[in-house]
């Protein structure tokens with residue numbers, strides 16, 4: 638959709654629209670650092686909550702699309718910026734719906750997906766059962782797609798040992814080891830991990846960005862397949878950006894961010 642949506646929308650105060658930034662990603666935090674106290678940064682509440690931001694930080698769900706629409710009205714939000722993770726499809730759907738209901742512009746940061754390169758063996762799947770099927774021939778998968786495998790620790794096939802890297806500290810079992818770690822991860826560290834754990838397949842979302850990309854390079858080096866969870870469908874946005882800097886520039890253009898605030 639075009640800028641006309643933003644310029645003609647009555648809820649968008651052309652002088653200084655109040656931003657609701659939906660976050661939970663490193664890119665969102667970069668944008669949040671540019672927002673002053675008149676704006677709001679919203680987190681689901683499952684990760685770290687920054688304490689050094691100038692903007693207001695709110696934590697926890699809104700209560701679905703309807704709750705979010707009420708929040709947009711009550712807090713007099715002038716633009717919603719969705720910088721959530723590309724696999725956080727529910728909050729994006731809710732945000733698009735709430736914006737549509739209230740007439741608030743819906744902007745989205747949509748990180749470009751990784752693209753397979755020569756030598757890659759990516760096997761695309763749609764959900765957990767697809768992952769299980771794709772892993773059947775392998776013995777030592779490295780899971781890098783969040784906490785979902787933790788719910789399946791009792792279902793590990795006898796020929797497999799799982800190495801699960803996620804943000805949550807969690808008990809493993811005799812056939813699984815869980816490591817809580819937060820990126821960025823570099824190629825040397827990934828090489829060492831793959832060798833030490835004798836990883837023979839990687840399970841990944843297609844998150845895009847550089848912070849967790851090194852595992853793909855190491856899988857390529859070692860000729861290992863990557864079982865890749867396809868991206869969910871996300872709603873169309875009034876404006877879409879692929880870099881935080883471009884989004885920040887657009888917020889400056891519409892006066893949401895003061896020119897004097899440093900990058």
Ligand code: NAP
Nearest residue numbers: 660661679680681698699700701721722724725726727728
């Ligand atoms: P989700 O399934 O899309 O959202 C589940 C519910 O969590 C939403 O309906 C909403 O609750 C609440 N929520 C999500 N993001 C929120 C936000 N920024 N502010 C306030 N409420 C929020 O999301 P998810 O996949 O569980 O991810 C949760 C958060 O972790 C997201 O903010 C996302 O950016 C971040 N994250 C997700 C992933 C991933 O792979 N999914 C990876 C890294 C970071 P209500 O309906 O009650 O409003």
